[in-house]
Amino acid sequence: MKEFLLYVRFAIDYALNNKTLSHIKQFIRWYKDKKSGDTTLNRRSPWMTYDAVDFLSATCRPGMSVFEWGSGGSTLFFASRCKQVHTVEHDPDWKDFLNKKIEELDLKNVSIQEIAGKPIADFNERDYRNPDDFVSKDKKSAGLSFEDYVKAIDTFPEEYFDLVVVDGRVRNCCVKRAIPHVKKGGYLIVDNTDRSYYLAPFPELQDPSKWKKTEFQGPVFFQHAFSKTSFFKKA
Template sequence: MRIFKYSASYFRFACFFFITEGDLKILWYALRYFYRCLKLYNNPAHNCILDEKPWMSFPVIKFLEKIINNDFRVFEYGSGGSTLFFSQRVKELVSVEHDRNWYQVVKEMLANRGCININYKLVIPTYTDHYDHALVSIPDAYISADDNSVGMSYEDYSKTILAYPDNYFDLVVVDGRCRPSCMFHSLNKVKVNGFLLLDQSERKYYLEKMESYFKESDWSKVSISGPLPYSLHFTKATFFKKK
């Protein structure tokens, strides 16, 4: 009975996402990864931390495994399974986290695994009197649409990457809070032929004010949609490659 109930919900989400995004590959990926999703869903033996995987769709993880190598320098906004994943595969990893409790959890796991190629930073948001939810898409507003972030500014968090030279990182992963601001400050930090990855790019407001910065003459773009492990949902990620 469980498999029928899960199947109905899973493919309903797949069809909805296909209608919304209009990408036929979504239906192919829904079929391809169905049994893997079923195995992981509500399974206490699996989550992104235990499996040391980014909490991103299966085809996005596969694409990441294809492009990264042990000479890569990676910066990520938002930590977790992705931090463990990258720390085993790249030369240098810088990860910034906004949540103090989650930071301690991931920091302990990194220490237990003896990871020495990572600079893990805690940069908590600050209070602001200028919070306006209508401004979440504007890069220099430094605010997040997350309910727990009301009244908070993520300016310090978003600007963490500015401590590094231009053209330094092979990959910047934007998968935390205040994503338009994080993308904006990352543009010059990506190497030629490097990537900027925006996860959950189906949320249109992330790119509403940022799309104009990714000119076709300077960046190529590929979006990948698919099922999200440990859940019933489907997500899209967009890779921008600097020319």
């Protein structure tokens, strides 16, 4: 009953604020998953809204190249469906744990690059909303710059990737760096875009002549809070 009431609370809140009821249909799926004891890692699933995961399942193809900031179930998901997956992870312990999973599953098409934040002296002078400042508002990341983490994608040519997934640190900074690296016809995917500052600096993503936007709002595996995942297909 507690889970049901929490779901109803968030469902009503989302309906009022986002003028959509599309997430209601996912209640049974969310409820069963909440009781399952599973994780996104053993499910090999992205930790995104259910509709976003379904959209990705229909979109991924064996010949695709993927770049992602932030590793986890999504890394295993893409590795089982796409040609190659390049992942950047800021947490060394999580990277080591995930690497063991990749070895156990004998996945040969995944590379994980560990790039932690670096201490900087002018952290308090920077703004997490500025995509050129490379800092996070997360308390655990205080005092750190994620510039090297963000710029890891620059080792690849422009318009190289079929999918670029932004689901880690300093996401607005990653979005800016990702845009030129998405192929025509490819997707830029940004999770948790209910945090408006992720996309606010990029009006070009709202231009239908340049990008086709598809968004999915609603429940997320094993979470009570609802979220939004945004897909931008490059024209």
